[in-house]
Amino acid sequence: MNEQELLGLADDELILGWRDSEWTGIAPMLEEDVAFSSIAQNEIGHARAVYELLSDDADALAFDRSLDEYRCAPFVELKLLDWAHAIARRWLYEAADEIRISALKETLPLAAKIDREETYHRLHAEMWHERLRDAPQFRDAVQMLWPYALGMLPPSQREALSARVGLPLVDAVERDAHTDGLAEILDEMTMVRRSAPAGAQW
Amino acid sequence: MTDLVWEVFRQDRRGAPFEHAGSVVAPDAEFAESWAREQYGRRGESVALWLVPRDALHVVDDWADEFDLKYRRVDGYSIKARLKEARERAGTAGSR
Amino acid sequence: MRSEQEFLEYVQAGGQVETRDWMPDEYRAKLIKFIEMHGNSELMGVLPEREWILRAPTLQRKLALTAKVQDEVGHAQLIYRVVEDLGKPRQQCLADLVDGKAKFHNVFHYPTKTWGDVGVIAWLVDAAAIISQKALLKCSYAPYARIMKKICWEESFHILHGRDVILAMVTGTPAQFELVQEALNRWWGPLMQFHGNPIPADEDPMVTWRIKSQANEDARQQFLEGYVPQILELGLTIPDPNLRKNDDGVWEYTEPDWDELKHVVTGHGPRTAERLAFRRHFLEQEQWVRDVVLAA
Numbered sequence: 001m002n003e004q005e006l007l008g009l010a011d012d013e014l015i016l017g018w019r020d021s022e023w024t025g026i027a028p029m030l031e032e033d034v035a036f037s038s039i040a041q042n043e044i045g046h047a048r049a050v051y052e053l054l055s056d057d058a059d060a061l062a063f064d065r066s067l068d069e070y071r072c073a074p075f076v077e078l079k080l081l082d083w084a085h086a087i088a089r090r091w092l093y094e095a096a097d098e099i100r101i102s103a104l105k106e107t108l109p110l111a112a113k114i115d116r117e118e119t120y121h122r123l124h125a126e127m128w129h130e131r132l133r134d135a136p137q138f139r140d141a142v143q144m145l146w147p148y149a150l151g152m153l154p155p156s157q158r159e160a161l162s163a164r165v166g167l168p169l170v171d172a173v174e175r176d177a178h179t180d181g182l183a184e185i186l187d188e189m190t191m192v193r194r195s196a197p198a199g200a201q202w
Numbered sequence: 203m204t205d206l207v208w209e210v211f212r213q214d215r216r217g218a219p220f221e222h223a224g225s226v227v228a229p230d231a232e233f234a235e236s237w238a239r240e241q242y243g244r245r246g247e248s249v250a251l252w253l254v255p256r257d258a259l260h261v262v263d264d265w266a267d268e269f270d271l272k273y274r275r276v277d278g279y280s281i282k283a284r285l286k287e288a289r290e291r292a293g294t295a296g297s298r
Numbered sequence: 299m300r301s302e303q304e305f306l307e308y309v310q311a312g313g314q315v316e317t318r319d320w321m322p323d324e325y326r327a328k329l330i331k332f333i334e335m336h337g338n339s340e341l342m343g344v345l346p347e348r349e350w351i352l353r354a355p356t357l358q359r360k361l362a363l364t365a366k367v368q369d370e371v372g373h374a375q376l377i378y379r380v381v382e383d384l385g386k387p388r389q390q391c392l393a394d395l396v397d398g399k400a401k402f403h404n405v406f407h408y409p410t411k412t413w414g415d416v417g418v419i420a421w422l423v424d425a426a427a428i429i430s431q432k433a434l435l436k437c438s439y440a441p442y443a444r445i446m447k448k449i450c451w452e453e454s455f456h457i458l459h460g461r462d463v464i465l466a467m468v469t470g471t472p473a474q475f476e477l478v479q480e481a482l483n484r485w486w487g488p489l490m491q492f493h494g495n496p497i498p499a500d501e502d503p504m505v506t507w508r509i510k511s512q513a514n515e516d517a518r519q520q521f522l523e524g525y526v527p528q529i530l531e532l533g534l535t536i537p538d539p540n541l542r543k544n545d546d547g548v549w550e551y552t553e554p555d556w557d558e559l560k561h562v563v564t565g566h567g568p569r570t571a572e573r574l575a576f577r578r579h580f581l582e583q584e585q586w587v588r589d590v591v592l593a594a
Binding site: 018063 | 474
């Protein structure tokens with residue numbers, strides 16, 4: 001995986017972590033709220049760990065790039081503030097991420113570490129999938145998100161994802177263009193940071 | 203709803219006793235585990251958990267002690283007075 | 299034990315009560331109301347802080363603030379479980395909350411306006427809360443006293459985080475220092491009201507039943523004693539010209555507006571309606587999830 005692709009992985013984790021952290025305090029049950037928040041924190045932790053491989057200043061990478069320098073997939077940018085979509089995204093994301101991370105484990109020790117933590121994310125996502133798979137809200141959400149999930153992976157890995165989740169290959173929403181969702185996130189995300197000169201401590 | 207309550211017992215470190223820490227409301231062991239892991243372990247404060255459906259607990263909280271059988275307890279023995287007398291007899295009373 | 303008088307003597311002598319014990323109806327009712335308000339407060343406290351998770355200026359602050367808010371949700375879970383075991387289902391508590399029928403602490407009815415608020419809340423609001431929470435470790439109702447231990451332990455992290463956020467800003471740019479001062483100016487009033495109006499211990503049924511073991515004014519004095527020096531040593535000013543410690547070691551201050559406190563906690567704070575509506579929206583939207591998952 002080259003630097004741009006690593007940045008893509010980190011940016012996916014960062015932005016999805018941001019989106020997932022939006023559920024803190026408003027998840028369907030309190031127990032799940034706590035668990036889901038841990039997942040969001042882990043994702044941001046993974047992003048930070050990868051940024052630290054690429055730069056001395058992980059915060060600068062996370063916050064200070066311009067919109068078109070971010071390499072995240074549209075999939076993670078979507079604002080999904082209903083549970084069916086949020087949990088469907090978790091399920092699809094973990095399936096795709098496992099494929100991506102497995103391919104990296106040989107060459108990147110950090111990938112093995114991330115993979116071990118993701119084991120719990122996968123169990124959590126599977127647990128929810130089992131419970132909700134027949135609910136129409138969940139099925140609709142999966143259908144809607146599927147093209148985006150495919151677009152998270154390079155074409156060479158999409159067959160494997162299709163087999164893993166049991167959905168047929170369709171046209172993917174590619175990584176080539178960011179959605180309005182990202183502009184919105186970056187705006188909010190950098191609001192406090194931009195209020196002080198670069199290098200200010202927080 | 204009581205059939206959904208899972209009691210959580212946690213172990214602080216290896217070798218320590220399992221102590222009751224609270225409860226989670228969950229439909230099955232899988233959800234109970236996923237949730238208890240985070241509620242009772244996200245800071246690495248537990249090395250192990252026991253999750254038990256509340257219905258599986260058999261609670262015992264009443265005892266009969268009608269005849270006050272003190273010999274079974276530490277407070278059933280008053281050693282001080284007799285020990286003093288024994289020491290005086292043995293001449294060892296002042297030497298401690 | 300089946301008489302209210304015996305029970306009263308028992309708890310006043312330090313006796314502990316468990317879930318399955320007989321308890322007077324009044325004790326149970328007061329307990330539920332008190333503990334429910336605590337649970338509601340933890341849950342509502344999430345909302346003002348949540349916005350800032352999304353705006354945290356570094357990855358470290360983002361993670362720390364998310365963890366803090368997560369703890370508060372966790373506390374709500376622990377607390378509502380205690381209420382449920384006393385006889386009031388969690389969903390009923392939440393329904394009463396969003397319908398405006400239940401109270402929660404004054405501080406969570408106010409807006410958060412800047413990153414300065416994040417520091418002030420985590421440091422000083424949590425400090426005020428932990429004083430009350432430490433006193434609750436001695437609550438006569440044992441299941442509640444037991445969860446207070448975990449809550450107090452986790453709150454100690456929050457105060458550290460809050461202090462760190464404040465320190466970074468007061469040693470940063472003049473504009474950052476100002477953010478803290480300005481936030482302090484806005485939060486000082488609610489902080490002074492936080493522990494409630496002074497009720498003599500012997501007139502407070504919560505103390506009589508040993509649910510609370512600390513009078514409101516004692517908690518406030520403890521807060522001032524501990525935190526006024528810490529605030530002043532950073533070069534910040536406290537917006538009460540009458541605040542001073544007198545010769546008897548008692549802190550004097552401008553009397554808070556107790557009517558305002560009552561007005562706010564009964565659902566008329568600046569952000570009350572908006573936050574309850576936000577909660578109600580998600581509660582209703584996700585009812586189907588609870589129906590599917592928790593169906594026995």
